[in-house]
Amino acid sequence: MTITQLQYVLAVAEYQNFTLAAQKSFVTQPTLSMQVQKLEDELDVLIFDRSKKPIGITEVGKKIVTQAKNIVNEAERIKDIVDQDKGFIGGDFTLGIIPTIMPTLLPMFLKTFITKYPKVNLIIREQSTEDLISDILEGHIDAGIAATPLEIEFIKERPLYYEPFVGYVPEGHRLGKSQKLDPSDLDISDVLLLKDGHCFRDGVINLCNSSKKRSDEHFQLQSGSFETLVNLSNEGMGMTLLPYLNTLELDTGKKKNLKHFNNPSPAREVSLIYHKSELKIQITEALRDVISGIVRGAIAFQDVKIISPVSGK
Known part of the structure; x- marks a missing residue:
């Protein structure tokens, strides 16, 4: 039994297809199939049910896959120790x-990080919070950046910064003459x-639900980008809320419509999240140091109230 064989087993279990598992493992399909078969012969059990499409996992195979994840993770930990x-500080x-x-x-910290740590091959994915959590659990990503708190048992959260909400209120709106918002x-x-699926949306809903002024009407419009929300707002379709860093990119004409909140300003906590096993922790810490150092200079707000990204919390 080898670590490589266990890695191949995990790939087949994930993709439920030998050809795709081989592609993702950067080996030929015959090589991967032969190594999985050798492990099954050595253990004298069937890990996979090849008669099913997609490939199924036997009952004993499920237990083997669970243990294989632990073994592969511990093997990675040995590399980390060294x-x-x-x-x-390097590697993928x-x-x-x-x-x-x-x-x-990303534009704020990427160049600084890769310049400071040239031996790190940083692979970046844009993902929903739900996918981040799943991929951290499965070991597909090493860390994530998300709005917290999430309060998930297997995930550690290291706050990077606290980003205030800022109102975008166009001229003519009922709040247009307000100096600050509450x-x-x-x-x-x-x-x-x-639109649904964005944690910032949930944070805004939580903020509005905590206020005394509410309406029974449904939301009129939803969008996938802050730029669209700003443009719709300018067309008289309502106001919107933006994360503070997004307001820095607005042109002068649009910035005049920004309104900050009274202290404590509602804000989201942005954290670096990773598995409690702390694999590759030296790279995680390097990322945290670089990002925190850069953003600290961009966000000067101190008195904030954290709004949960999870609805109902």
């Missing part, structure tokens, strides 16, 4: 970032929202 002892590192954070945060000013039927 790297940390040598002070080496896959980072997932949610869509409402990636466009503003959550009690918000009417949920009047706030343009991102």
